[in-house]
Amino acid sequence: MDQKELHALEALCIQEEPPGCQAGCPLGVNARAFVQAVGKDDLAGGRAILEKSMPLAGIVARMCEAPCEQYCKRETLGGAIAIGRLERMCIEAVPSKAKFLKLPPKSKKVAVIGAGPSSLALANDLAKKGHPIHVYHTESGPGGWLRNLTDTVLKLEVIDQELKRLESFGVKFHPVKVLDYALCTEEYDAVYIGQDDELAADLLAMIGPADGETCALDQKGWFTGGLQAEGDPYRFIMAVSQGREAAISIDRFLQGASLTASRVKPRNGKTDLFVQTKDLSELKRIEPADQAGYTREEAVEEALRCIDCQCLECVRNCVYLAEYKSYPKVYARRIYNNSAIVKGVHQANTFINSCSLCRQCEVICPNDFSMADLCLQARQQMVVEERMPPSAHWFGLEEMKSAQGESRLLSHAQDQQDSAALFYPGCQLAGIRHLQTVKLYNELCAIEPKTGIWLDCCGAPAYWSGRQEDFEIMVEGFRNDWQSMGKPRLILACSTCLKLFRDNLPEIESVSVWKLLAEQQLVKKNIGKNALALSDPCTSRDDVETQGAVRSILQQLEQPLAPLEMSGKLTECCGYGGLMAGTDPALGRKVVEARVKQTESVMLTYCAMCRDRLALTGKPVLHLLDLLYPETALEAATPAESISARRVNRRRLKQIMAERCGKDELPQRYDWENIELVISQALEIVMEERHILEDDVRRVLHDYKQSGRHIAHGSENRKLASSRIGAATFWVEFYEEGDTFHLLRCWSHRMSIHQPDTGGR
Amino acid sequence: MDLRFLPEDMNWICQPCGVPLEPGMVELHYVGNVFRVELPVCPQCRQVLIDEELALGKMLEVEKLLEDK
Ligand code: SF4
Ligand code: SF4
Ligand code: SF4
Ligand SMILES: [Zn+2]
Numbered sequence: 001m002d003q004k005e006l007h008a009l010e011a012l013c014i015q016e017e018p019p020g021c022q023a024g025c026p027l028g029v030n031a032r033a034f035v036q037a038v039g040k041d042d043l044a045g046g047r048a049i050l051e052k053s054m055p056l057a058g059i060v061a062r063m064c065e066a067p068c069e070q071y072c073k074r075e076t077l078g079g080a081i082a083i084g085r086l087e088r089m090c091i092e093a094v095p096s097k098a099k100f101l102k103l104p105p106k107s108k109k110v111a112v113i114g115a116g117p118s119s120l121a122l123a124n125d126l127a128k129k130g131h132p133i134h135v136y137h138t139e140s141g142p143g144g145w146l147r148n149l150t151d152t153v154l155k156l157e158v159i160d161q162e163l164k165r166l167e168s169f170g171v172k173f174h175p176v177k178v179l180d181y182a183l184c185t186e187e188y189d190a191v192y193i194g195q196d197d198e199l200a201a202d203l204l205a206m207i208g209p210a211d212g213e214t215c216a217l218d219q220k221g222w223f224t225g226g227l228q229a230e231g232d233p234y235r236f237i238m239a240v241s242q243g244r245e246a247a248i249s250i251d252r253f254l255q256g257a258s259l260t261a262s263r264v265k266p267r268n269g270k271t272d273l274f275v276q277t278k279d280l281s282e283l284k285r286i287e288p289a290d291q292a293g294y295t296r297e298e299a300v301e302e303a304l305r306c307i308d309c310q311c312l313e314c315v316r317n318c319v320y321l322a323e324y325k326s327y328p329k330v331y332a333r334r335i336y337n338n339s340a341i342v343k344g345v346h347q348a349n350t351f352i353n354s355c356s357l358c359r360q361c362e363v364i365c366p367n368d369f370s371m372a373d374l375c376l377q378a379r380q381q382m383v384v385e386e387r388m389p390p391s392a393h394w395f396g397l398e399e400m401k402s403a404q405g406e407s408r409l410l411s412h413a414q415d416q417q418d419s420a421a422l423f424y425p426g427c428q429l430a431g432i433r434h435l436q437t438v439k440l441y442n443e444l445c446a447i448e449p450k451t452g453i454w455l456d457c458c459g460a461p462a463y464w465s466g467r468q469e470d471f472e473i474m475v476e477g478f479r480n481d482w483q484s485m486g487k488p489r490l491i492l493a494c495s496t497c498l499k500l501f502r503d504n505l506p507e508i509e510s511v512s513v514w515k516l517l518a519e520q521q522l523v524k525k526n527i528g529k530n531a532l533a534l535s536d537p538c539t540s541r542d543d544v545e546t547q548g549a550v551r552s553i554l555q556q557l558e559q560p561l562a563p564l565e566m567s568g569k570l571t572e573c574c575g576y577g578g579l580m581a582g583t584d585p586a587l588g589r590k591v592v593e594a595r596v597k598q599t600e601s602v603m604l605t606y607c608a609m610c611r612d613r614l615a616l617t618g619k620p621v622l623h624l625l626d627l628l629y630p631e632t633a634l635e636a637a638t639p640a641e642s643i644s645a646r647r648v649n650r651r652r653l654k655q656i657m658a659e660r661c662g663k664d665e666l667p668q669r670y671d672w673e674n675i676e677l678v679i680s681q682a683l684e685i686v687m688e689e690r691h692i693l694e695d696d697v698r699r700v701l702h703d704y705k706q707s708g709r710h711i712a713h714g715s716e717n718r719k720l721a722s723s724r725i726g727a728a729t730f731w732v733e734f735y736e737e738g739d740t741f742h743l744l745r746c747w748s749h750r751m752s753i754h755q756p757d758t759g760g761r
Numbered sequence: 762m763d764l765r766f767l768p769e770d771m772n773w774i775c776q777p778c779g780v781p782l783e784p785g786m787v788e789l790h791y792v793g794n795v796f797r798v799e800l801p802v803c804p805q806c807r808q809v810l811i812d813e814e815l816a817l818g819k820m821l822e823v824e825k826l827l828e829d830k
Contacts (some may be wrong), residue, residue: 344830345826345829345830346829346830347829349828349829350829389825389828389829390792390828391824391825391828392828708776708777709776709777709808710776711773711774711775711776711782711808711810712773712774712776713770713772713773713774714772714773714774714781715772719776720773720810722811729811731811731813731816733813745813747813747816747817748816749811749816749817749820749821749824750791750824751789751790751791751820751823751824752789752790752791753787753788753789753809753811754787754788754789754790754795755787755788755807756786756787756788756797
């Protein structure tokens with residue numbers, strides 16, 4: 001990814017766009033933050049937010065006609081937030097704590113003719129920048145029409161307070177009889193003519209049309225503003241806004257800079273922020289008991305109606321995105337920066353490797369932002385640049401290797417020389433539900449006797465972990481295998497396998513086993529009639545056909561369904577996808593915990609991995625096969641199969657299927673397989689967490705039995721043995737009882753041990 | 762970098778050597794990095810003990826750090 005691609009990606013995520021209120025404020029006040037502060041009864045905080053963007057906040061906060069309210073998202077849900085009223089209440093309730101900073105004095109002088117709101121705003125902005133400002137006003141005093149208002153609207157002492165502040169910035173006020181052309185003398189480097197005050201006719205006659213963006217007049221160095229007519233509903237705030245725009249122009253003019261280059265245009269309410277309002281109900285605007293204004297309590301109540309407009313659609317639905325406490329625009333930069341690091345720690349590696357690649361965010365985002373593509377590409381780059389942490393996806397890859405090696409089987413059906421179809425259950429169904437896999441195969445053979453069997457792993461772990469080259473080699477191998485079987489059609493039970501085959505081997509006719517079964521005359525089984533919440537696997541997200549087939553099966557079985565909002569196209573990952581749980585087991589756990597909380601009902605799914613991941617939480621979860629074949633069904637409360645059992649089950653399945661197909665390719669028997677172990681339940685859980693298989697333990701103990709090499713405790717009956725297996729060294733603490741090994745502890749590490757001069761082990 | 766990782770319980774006997782483990786220097790290697798570390802070692806056959814606490818504590822931490830470098 002280069003800078004340009006990063007910017008294009010960042011632009012897709014519109015979370016940083018302003019909410020309607022801020023976009024609709026001519027001064028760009030962060031009204032969302034202000035209203036939120038008031039909602040928390042933090043009026044001092046609220047005032048500070050106003051003072052950040054408002055010139056003369058004491059006046060503006062009382063006087064603003066709040067054009068922002070036109071753009072408030074609450075408008076159609078009980079009425080816009082009364083932002084104007086809230087501002088007035090806040091500014092009256094708490095004193096200013098702001099320290100106004102002034103830049104060092106500059107030399108070029110500015111004349112301000114007229115002292116209406118636009119002039120005062122301009123004087124404020126320019127004086128803060130250090131420009132010497134001379135304001136000419138009529139004898140009634142600075143403020144123009146503001147001085148004629150009743151006390152309930154604006155007290156004179158408020159005006160005078162702000163004027164004092166202006167004077168403290170060095171603004172000089174000069175009373176004159178008339179505001180005429182004679183004031184615009186040569187000694188000034190720039191002139192502002194505030195038309196929201198009583199100007200003399202000779203001066204008025206000199207004012208031509210002003211530039212809409214810069215407020216510049218034809219005369220060089222002349223600017224104007226305050227053009228609103230008396231009846232204008234936004235007369236005050238638009239004048240202030242023009243004063244501010246003219247101040248920007250004058251500052252640029254005095255520095256000899258372009259008046260227009262990269263100038264931020266007022267938004268006039270325009271924003272690309274997406275705000276979901278579908279779950280919001282109407283809340284009526286709070287009317288103040290006293291028309292003069294809100295009490296503090298009323299203000300807080302009114303502010304609490306604020307929606308706190310944000311997009312965050314993807315973050316709200318994805319535990320992973322929420323975990324890292326930001327949103328995709330920020331994440332994109334984080335990932336970009338992570339790739340750019342040459343020396344130093346790649347802080348975002350775990351972040352990149354934890355996305356489940358489930359693509360829910362893509363569907364939810366109004367701009368289809370894809371965290372999955374972002375993370376997958378970053379992983380691929382890490383692999384190519386040889387900086388992918390070897391431990392990140394280690395266990396998933398080991399599982400794949402085992403399923404593609406010792407547990408692989410490819411065979412025509414018994415007594416058949418060719419295959420019309422091949423059943424591809426996938427490594428997870430094979431490992432988690434091997435007996436149901438046999439049952440399913442028998443059913444398929446009843447439909448089409450020439451159905452062969454293909455036990456394998458589709459290579460998802462290689463693909464998910466960014467090992468694209470390895471994955472492509474696997475795909476090539478799959479193509480050859482399929483050709484060697486006479487190019488039959490493939491019947492797949494796993495959504496992930498199905499998706500990877502369809503995406504990478506489109507020449508193969510791949511169909512979901514559920515689609516095939518849905519087309520059969522299914523006999524209605526006597527199953528429970530409680531509604532089940534159907535959780536589609538995330539890799540079925542775009543597979544409308546398979547999702548529909550599953551629902552059609554359930555209809556035929558007369559199985560009622562409970563609603564589950566995030567399903568079908570919006571479905572969620574079980575935390576296994578993308579090898580999330582391998583990289584960050586705790587996060588994977590949070591994902592399933594959040595998922596099962598979405599329904600009170602017993603859940604149902606048609607992916608073996610989903611079923612076991614969801615069941616980790618203790619939630620009752622069924623697999624579709626439990627409904628289809630009650631004779632091999634497991635209870636919904638059945639705990640998840642352990643990683644050790646899955647390995648063993650795959651080997652067993654291979655043996656059963658090889659025998660069933662008359663193939664003398666029995667799985668290899670290992671010397672260590674018969675070692676007898678006693679493992680406490682507590683240790684089983686520890687082994688599961690640490691990804692230590694009973695196979696690993698048996699291998700260590702077998703090595704020990706062969707060599708006698710170990711470390712014995714000096715006074716207690718316990719021994720330690722260790723072996724290097726693949727990329728890790730496994731340690732086992734045990735005691736023996738006859739031929740049985742009682743396990744006490746086990747652990748592993750990846751570092752290898754070497755003797756300082758001699759070789760290692 | 763020289764580190765010391767001796768478990769509290771040093772009462773371990775190497776078998777079949779039959780001699781107690783003693784503190785000794787060994788090298789730990791990971792993703793191209795090498796550390797010299799003091800660990801319980803058999804003075805005769807150089808068999809090394811990596812304690813559970815070390816493997817899952819400091820060692821794991823360093824492994825992760827090196828992987829992200
Ligand atoms: S859904 Fe997420 S990625 Fe899309 S715009 Fe909103 S915050 Fe950004
Ligand atoms: S609901 Fe709140 S954040 Fe949204 S536009 Fe209105 S005031 Fe602003
Ligand atoms: S886990 Fe799924 S929804 Fe969340 S960021 Fe990754 S692909 Fe998107
Ligand atoms: Zn020894």
